Amino acid sequence: MTYNNTLSPQRLETLQALHAQAVEASQNAGQLVGKQQDILRTAQAKLAQLESYAAQYREQIQTLGTAGTAWSQVRDLRGFVDRIESAITAQKVELNRQQLILTELMGQWTAARQREKAFEVLIDQHQAQKRQGQKASALKNLQEWAVRRASQFLPSSQQRSDF
Template identity: 25%
Template sequence: MQRDSRRFQAIQRLAEKKERDKAAAFGRRREERDAARRRLQELESYRQDYLDRYTRAMQAGAAVSRLRDYQGFIERLERAILEQRRLVDEQEARCREAKQDWSEEYTQVRAIGNVVEHKQAEERREEARREQKLIDDRGPRRG
């Protein structure tokens, strides 16, 4: 008969693999979120640069057509920033979900590990009792 701890160890190995997969997925989601945040910062920085250029051009008395070009481009940047913020929000939600998935799997692995340890301790105690019984049965008998 196979020991209980060995059956649980097989389950534990499967759970550990699943936990590693969830941890890797969480890591990928975090990288995607960070990339989306960096892109948002780039867009915001670019917009600020263009706003500064627009202000300088206006102060320098630039042609109206040039100022309209600046305004049009700044408006497109604003739309891109709004879209990127939406993407950042989505990535943050996905990251939180992946973290929750990994956390639940991690908790499961720890619980299974505790069961395995408990079963192994039980089996060691049972083995010690059997050995003691054999020793007692073989010992000098008083009659």
């Protein structure tokens, strides 16, 4: 089966409808990327906050250790810091997961944008072919007119007969 690349209004309408769908898909994918970037920023901020807490409590442990505070207080604070460290580890895992999701969504958005742009190229090509056809038709009409016009000035014996 061969591909029919004729210039039909239905073909242009189909390309335009597919382009509109591709634009919508691209916009939806872009919105998902934006939301995922927000989620990733939130996860990064949470990690930074946890790391800040851990640093503050480690500093507090050092201060308590040099001040001669009861061992049980230092032990309890170290246990708390260990829980914060566990939360930091879990948050790093979550951050990596969110980054992978973002990477996947970016790929989907890129593919949708490429499809959108491909339809734009096809529509432009279709319109260029249409313009080229219109120019060729206009040139043909002009040439026919010129031939008819020139034949008016030929002697009657050289005039073309269409009968």
